[in-house]
Amino acid sequence: MLCQECQKREATVHLTKIINNKKKEIYLCDKCAQNKEELNFGKEGFSFNNLLTGLLNSEFGTDTPNSSLNLNYNKKVEEECENCGLNYAEFSRQGKLGCSECYIEFENRINKLLKKIHGNNRHTGKVPKRTGGVIRTRKEIQQLREKMQDAVQKEEFEEAAKLRDAIKELEEEIDE
Amino acid sequence: MSITGKINNTLNKWMKASGPDPDVVISSRIRLARNLMEVPFPNYASDKEAKRVIDKVESLLEEEDNDFGLKLLDLEKIPVLEKEVMVEKHLISPEHAEPGQHKAMLLTDDESVSIMINEEDHIRSQILFSGLQLEEAWELGDQVDDYLESKLNFAFSEEYGYLTTCPTNAGTGMRASVMVHLPALNLSNQINDVLRAISQLGLAVRGLYGEGTEALGNIYQISNQVTLGPSEEEIIENLQGVIKQIINQERNARKRLMKQNKVELTDRIYRSYGVLKYSRKISSKEAMKLLSDVKLGVDLGIINDVSASIFNELMVLISPPALQRLTGKDLNSSQRDEKRANLIRKRIREK
Numbered sequence: 137m138l139c140q141e142c143q144k145r146e147a148t149v150h151l152t153k154i155i156n157n158k159k160k161e162i163y164l165c166d167k168c169a170q171n172k173e174e175l176n177f178g179k180e181g182f183s184f185n186n187l188l189t190g191l192l193n194s195e196f197g198t199d200t201p202n203s204s205l206n207l208n209y210n211k212k213v214e215e216e217c218e219n220c221g222l223n224y225a226e227f228s229r230q231g232k233l234g235c236s237e238c239y240i241e242f243e244n245r246i247n248k249l250l251k252k253i254h255g256n257n258r259h260t261g262k263v264p265k266r267t268g269g270v271i272r273t274r275k276e277i278q279q280l281r282e283k284m285q286d287a288v289q290k291e292e293f294e295e296a297a298k299l300r301d302a303i304k305e306l307e308e309e310i311d312e
Numbered sequence: 313m314s315i316t317g318k319i320n321n322t323l324n325k326w327m328k329a330s331g332p333d334p335d336v337v338i339s340s341r342i343r344l345a346r347n348l349m350e351v352p353f354p355n356y357a358s359d360k361e362a363k364r365v366i367d368k369v370e371s372l373l374e375e376e377d378n379d380f381g382l383k384l385l386d387l388e389k390i391p392v393l394e395k396e397v398m399v400e401k402h403l404i405s406p407e408h409a410e411p412g413q414h415k416a417m418l419l420t421d422d423e424s425v426s427i428m429i430n431e432e433d434h435i436r437s438q439i440l441f442s443g444l445q446l447e448e449a450w451e452l453g454d455q456v457d458d459y460l461e462s463k464l465n466f467a468f469s470e471e472y473g474y475l476t477t478c479p480t481n482a483g484t485g486m487r488a489s490v491m492v493h494l495p496a497l498n499l500s501n502q503i504n505d506v507l508r509a510i511s512q513l514g515l516a517v518r519g520l521y522g523e524g525t526e527a528l529g530n531i532y533q534i535s536n537q538v539t540l541g542p543s544e545e546e547i548i549e550n551l552q553g554v555i556k557q558i559i560n561q562e563r564n565a566r567k568r569l570m571k572q573n574k575v576e577l578t579d580r581i582y583r584s585y586g587v588l589k590y591s592r593k594i595s596s597k598e599a600m601k602l603l604s605d606v607k608l609g610v611d612l613g614i615i616n617d618v619s620a621s622i623f624n625e626l627m628v629l630i631s632p633p634a635l636q637r638l639t640g641k642d643l644n645s646s647q648r649d650e651k652r653a654n655l656i657r658k659r660i661r662e663k
């Protein structure tokens with residue numbers, strides 16, 4: 137198969153990208169693959185970033201990322217934040233995330249990365265009163281919902297109605 | 313404005329050397345990184361979204377409870393030179409001084425609180441105090457943060473704390489740093505051992521001016537590297553403990569020098585003082601080096617006719633942008649060297 141980019145060389149790199157929930161297959165030669173922005177790792181940036189991208193790239197299990205593009209990359213490249221559109225490879229290159237949702241979208245790897253950087257992945261410090269409150273309330277709502285479902289299953293409808301009202305109240309609290 | 317007016321206008325609290333342990337510690341700083349929940353981080357935000365961040369902050373200031381007296385400054389409208397002086401005074405980062413859209417800051421009159429808007433994170437609050445006052449700076453930073461948070465929705469997760477553009481800042485979002493003057497550790501060749509020990513404790517050290525370990529003016533900035541895991545108080549306690557040890561080591565090194573090499577040390581200090589007192593042209597690099605000696609001389613009681621804050625003040629005043637601002641016209645480097653020498657001579661005599 138020929139490279140889709142240059143139509144000249146043999147395609148050696150197979151990429152799967154998911155854009156807006158649509159799967160896209162791309163076949164590239166080594167050279168064109170290297171020119172693709174999203175596949176360039178840790179080439180530039182200041183030293184502190186290099187340190188970080190160094191950490192990020194070591195996750196890919198290779199010392200010379202540019203010269204050893206292979207199928208192992210496929211899974212990583214396709215991952216993209218649904219909220220801001222940042223893909224993980226781009227993050228690896230820049231060391232900067234695109235939005236707060238990225239922390240959820242890339243959860244598994246961010247979790248490991250944070251542990252590598254800080255030796256820790258659990259915040260114990262300050263909690264903002266407002267947004268922190270919302271987080272606490274959301275958690276509470278989730279627990280009440282589970283209880284309510286439980287009550288419905290046990291046909292304890294009076295209890296379920298009480299729980300429903302409590303949930304409603306909390307939801308209104310968040311909406312304010 | 314007169315030159316004196318302009319100079320007073322350029323100086324602020326941390327330069328007046330009024331805080332604790334002023335012989336070693338120049339300033340203490342707390343920086344808190346925060347982002348708004350509903351807006352992409354600055355590097356990914358559209359023009360409109362970046363503007364929205366500023367609008368939100370602006371409407372916050374219009375409310376009655378702006379107790380901190382914060383004022384919004386649109387950095388796009390501030391002359392380049394003014395911004396460069398702000399960088400020298402450590403009020404904004406060099407990146408934030410560069411031209412760009414939707415860059416703003418909040419500032420109090422005494423300049424102890426400065427908040428960058430749309431830097432790497434939406435909001436970066438900074439508290440800058442004179443001397444070793446980390447706990448005090450955090451106390452104020454915490455209050456300012458509460459105030460901002462009372463109206464703004466900060467991106468926060470239970471697990472990872474405050475969510476920041478760079479994961480290296482996640483968690484507390486806090487960078488606590490202390491600027492120290494370590495001439496005796498340098499003179500007695502202990503500085504590299506000390507710096508190595510500090511970095512092994514999970515703290516970051518950098519020479520504030522100049523590169524690597526060859527810090528200009530013997531000034532180093534020491535800060536926490538880990539922001540996720542320990543609480544703010546724990547981070548500060550840890551840093552404070554290390555700084556106290558460094559203060560002791562520096563003071564011991566000074567004592568030892570005074571005991572074992574008194575003539576050499578005194579000679580060096582007076583020579584530096586002499587050059588600053590009489591030179592007609594001086595580069596900022598040389599000036600920083602000599603001023604460091606003079607500060608040591610003042611702190612050791614060898615030089616008595618110069619005020620203790622002269623070093624902190626001149627460090628900022630002799631920088632190219634500050635000099636330019638004082639004289640009000642473009643200067644080439646040779647003219648700057650001349651102005652710098654004049655300014656130093658004048659300030660040293662003034663007391």
Ligand SMILES: [Zn+2]
Pocket residue numbers: 139140141142143144145164165166167168169
């Ligand atoms: Zn090709």
Ligand SMILES: [Zn+2]
Pocket residue numbers: 217218219220221222234235236237238239241
């Ligand atoms: Zn995102």
